[in-house]
Amino acid sequence: MFRSAAGLSVHLLWPLWGRKAGASLSRCLHQSLTMAKQLQARRLEGIDHNPWVEFIRLSKEYDVVNLGQGFPDFSPPDFAVQAFQQATTGNFMLNQYTMAFGYPPLTKILASFFGKLLGQEMDPLKNVLVTVGAYGALFTAFQALVDEGDEVIIIEPAFDCYEPMTMMAGGCPVFVSLRPSPAPKGQLGSSNDWQLDPTELASKFTPRTKILVLNTPNNPLGKVFSKKELELVAALCQQHDVLCISDEVYQWLVYDGHQHVSIASLPGMWDRTLTIGSAGKSFSATGWKVGWVMGPDNIMKHLRTVHQNSIFHCPTQAQAAVAQCFEREQQHFGQPSSYFLQLPQAMGLNRDHMIQSLQSVGLKPLIPQGSYFLIADISDFKSSMPDLPGAMDDPYDRRFAKWMIKNKGLAAIPVSIFYSRPHQKDFDHYVRFCFVKEKTTLQAMDERLCSWKGEPQP
Numbered sequence: 001m002f003r004s005a006a007g008l009s010v011h012l013l014w015p016l017w018g019r020k021a022g023a024s025l026s027r028c029l030h031q032s033l034t035m036a037k038q039l040q041a042r043r044l045e046g047i048d049h050n051p052w053v054e055f056i057r058l059s060k061e062y063d064v065v066n067l068g069q070g071f072p073d074f075s076p077p078d079f080a081v082q083a084f085q086q087a088t089t090g091n092f093m094l095n096q097y098t099m100a101f102g103y104p105p106l107t108k109i110l111a112s113f114f115g116k117l118l119g120q121e122m123d124p125l126k127n128v129l130v131t132v133g134a135y136g137a138l139f140t141a142f143q144a145l146v147d148e149g150d151e152v153i154i155i156e157p158a159f160d161c162y163e164p165m166t167m168m169a170g171g172c173p174v175f176v177s178l179r180p181s182p183a184p185k186g187q188l189g190s191s192n193d194w195q196l197d198p199t200e201l202a203s204k205f206t207p208r209t210k211i212l213v214l215n216t217p218n219n220p221l222g223k224v225f226s227k228k229e230l231e232l233v234a235a236l237c238q239q240h241d242v243l244c245i246s247d248e249v250y251q252w253l254v255y256d257g258h259q260h261v262s263i264a265s266l267p268g269m270w271d272r273t274l275t276i277g278s279a280g281k282s283f284s285a286t287g288w289k290v291g292w293v294m295g296p297d298n299i300m301k302h303l304r305t306v307h308q309n310s311i312f313h314c315p316t317q318a319q320a321a322v323a324q325c326f327e328r329e330q331q332h333f334g335q336p337s338s339y340f341l342q343l344p345q346a347m348g349l350n351r352d353h354m355i356q357s358l359q360s361v362g363l364k365p366l367i368p369q370g371s372y373f374l375i376a377d378i379s380d381f382k383s384s385m386p387d388l389p390g391a392m393d394d395p396y397d398r399r400f401a402k403w404m405i406k407n408k409g410l411a412a413i414p415v416s417i418f419y420s421r422p423h424q425k426d427f428d429h430y431v432r433f434c435f436v437k438e439k440t441t442l443q444a445m446d447e448r449l450c451s452w453k454g455e456p457q458p
Ligand SMILES: Cc1ncc(COP(=O)(O)O)c(C=O)c1O
Pocket: 070, 132, 133, 134, 135, 136, 159, 215, 219, 247, 249, 277, 278, 279, 280, 281, 286, 289, 290, 291
């Protein structure tokens, strides 16, 4: 509180201040406020640690090929870059506020584009809300729907913000893990080998369950839930009168002919589902931070209440650019010129390249059906090098990822951070790599792997 106020003063008032004022300011900056009352809100308890921060910092400290964080290191498609340029240099009114719940051409094209895919007539004003990235959509949904004591079922491994967002809203996360079955001998496993146990899933539903969070294609596993699996989830949601938040940011990133199915398109599910998407992931422009959430008006109206009392509205120019991108995609949809076809084709090749390369040093990739990511099994390393540096209560994959950054110049993310604390030890032998990268980045990876190959193997 105190610090940020001081920071703001520096920024606004610095030119007006003399040296003396500067000296007292620097004193101010080094003080920290002590309060008799608890400083932070109670809802922040237990969620202040973010493991990403450590891995991002380490990746910057060392000379690494960064395959950790999920962002493309190549340019968005030309039509998207041009759309953004036009949005910033064309109509000057795009520098101003637009409608709170979304720039009208964007909500209109989202309603029409996804309306066809979901088999649902959508009203741009009632069924679509534009948010600050999919992250913003998730936060708005949790705040709008989760109350003190509500239970939220999260399927693990899970994008790591679902748990703290549930807790910040006062809810109670309830975890159910996808269970891997062993790959046939001598073959690579696949994300499809990770399945929900129907009995275990059913046992997680209680009278307090309010929401189930689904993520397909899944981060970090790359699993694309089949229609049959979604039908199981849908049946349980309907039986127990539970809402579904469906995070579908990687919906265009599916490989080998797998189909992405939106759970909202299944019978009876539109009425109880919020479907979340991301322009960042759709158009390889994660910095634009444009996301959306779609659903029935009686649920969406509560998200609008949160939105109008927090963000109020998202940057107009980025929304205008995304609207143009979708208008272009609507014209090309299903044709070879569609970016939503070209992107997975190109990324499928990257995935295969990475799968091939990682094996050369004894990492055992699982073939992902979708998403930006694959996970690699490091059990053999765990057996042959169990004593990697780091606190012994640190899950093995975290010690391994740090060791790899420092000694092999490759950054990946330990998969245990996608698990709740009690389950981390059971899933501490995988690391996640992002393959949505430039060819030259993959070549740099190959070079690092080549020198690693010359060294002792597990
Ligand atoms: C599963 C999942 N959901 C949501 C997001 C956030 O998307 P955005 O960048 O649009 O906020 C990410 C980003 O990595 C993600 O992996």
